[in-house]
Amino acid sequence: MPDFAKLLHVVLLVGVVLISFNLIIFVHELGHFLAAKWRGLKVERFQIWFGRPIWKKTIGGVQYGLGWIPAGGFVALPQMAPMEAIEGGNTSTEPLPPVKPLDKIIVAFAGPLFSLLLALLAATIVWQIGKPADVWPSQVIGTVEKDSPGEKAGLREGDKILKINGNDVHGFRGRLDAVFEQIVLSEGDSIVFTVERPGEPRPLTLTSTFEIEPTKWFQRRALRRVGIGPEVTGVIASLVMPGSPAEKAGLKAGDRLLRSDGQPVPNSRVFLDRVKAAGTRPFAIDYERDGQPASLTVEAKVPVSPAGKGPMIGIAPSDDTYVDETLLHPGPLAQVRDSLNTMWVTITRLVSPKSNIGIDHLSGPIGIGMVKYAMLEMDHPLNRLLGFFVLFNVNLAVFNLLPFPVLDGGHITLAVAESIARRPVRARFLEWLQTGCAVLLMSVMLYVTSKDIGDRFGGGGQGEPIVFPQS
16 A cells, blocks of 8 residues: 555544544533533533633534543533633633532433433444454463463363353453453452363363563553463464565465474464474475465574574464454343443452452553554454444443542532532532542543553553464
8 A cells, every 4th residue: 555545544544533532522511511401501611622722612602612632521511510620710700590409410410321322322233233253262272381370270282261260251352251351350369260171071170370471660560361372273474574584485474384394383382482493404384375385494593683582584473263253233232231241340350459450451542542443444343443332432421420529420429419418519619629539530541541652652561462462
């Protein structure tokens, strides 16, 4: 693809990501706006994104604008709660009558309601057009890293994992009840595997510890792993370095590696071990290209840089596995239920002292944007994006209903307290409370966003694209 076409392609995808973000924010804030108009509240501003407006226009006494901080949005309602420090000063100095607690509750609840309705709309479309399953269905262990916690626990290649910590597993990755997710989301100091082993009359129970690989200070902490990977259907030469011995011998990226020195290639780790063991002697490779078998001989070389790496042929092999991408058609309510379950599991692990999931594992706008961008690069991009729409909007609705000041749930809680006490909360105290909580939330968002950037641009770490991660 010419450079200009590539640039245009990237610009279009980024544009789609931004539009989808703004649509989610707009619909949520539209709920507040319409409810406020219905209940007769004064609406001063309707703004997407925070900060000083880079564009604004006043229509019918309401200032519509776009802020310069690309995160969230708001409808300025001076009768609800003072938020001048975040939303800017009031545009009107005229005194406004107080509103009933019921009106505040309706207006606050309307935002999450509209987010949920948008989720149901997206879920209805997904129900009709489907979305890829994206599940690695195999539960058979294909690789066990040497000296890993899994090897020390007795896990072997060929074992079929039936349960983890007593929970049935289905597939290796792609579901909350899959092997990878159950390891990552496990709690406690050990992980109990129930496996079915060829030749054994009954399932075995093996208890493993786990390890968390070190990352740089500006990156997310790594996730729990025991050093196992699923069985593979083949090994692909995903990258062949220009000028390398492999390229000179005729190997190309995308070639499927069948045998090395006459022995089948079960996975990439075994292949790399054989290259290292062969040293600089001639090394035979049987491969397949476009369905046609072929063979070649390559001699590894010891690179000048990086030093101490030993003989290399200049390829990056990747394990290939069967991923079930069948289009599923779950009902709208089932999609919402699954999204709620995902959020519940995430929150419980986040607050659990026995889990290794922390705030740094959450994603900010940049991380979410990168996920959406990656989806648009895959097959069935619209299906994937709409499926993510369901999850994101359900999360947005539930998160905003939490009884935390500055969130919609906080407004509802304060309105209920006002109704019980039969008097409003003191305005000055409420302003300080709202502003403090808003600053706290913004700080958390900036923190997780820094991890998004650190993982993506820090070199390695959890943000590095891994075609076939070990768990």
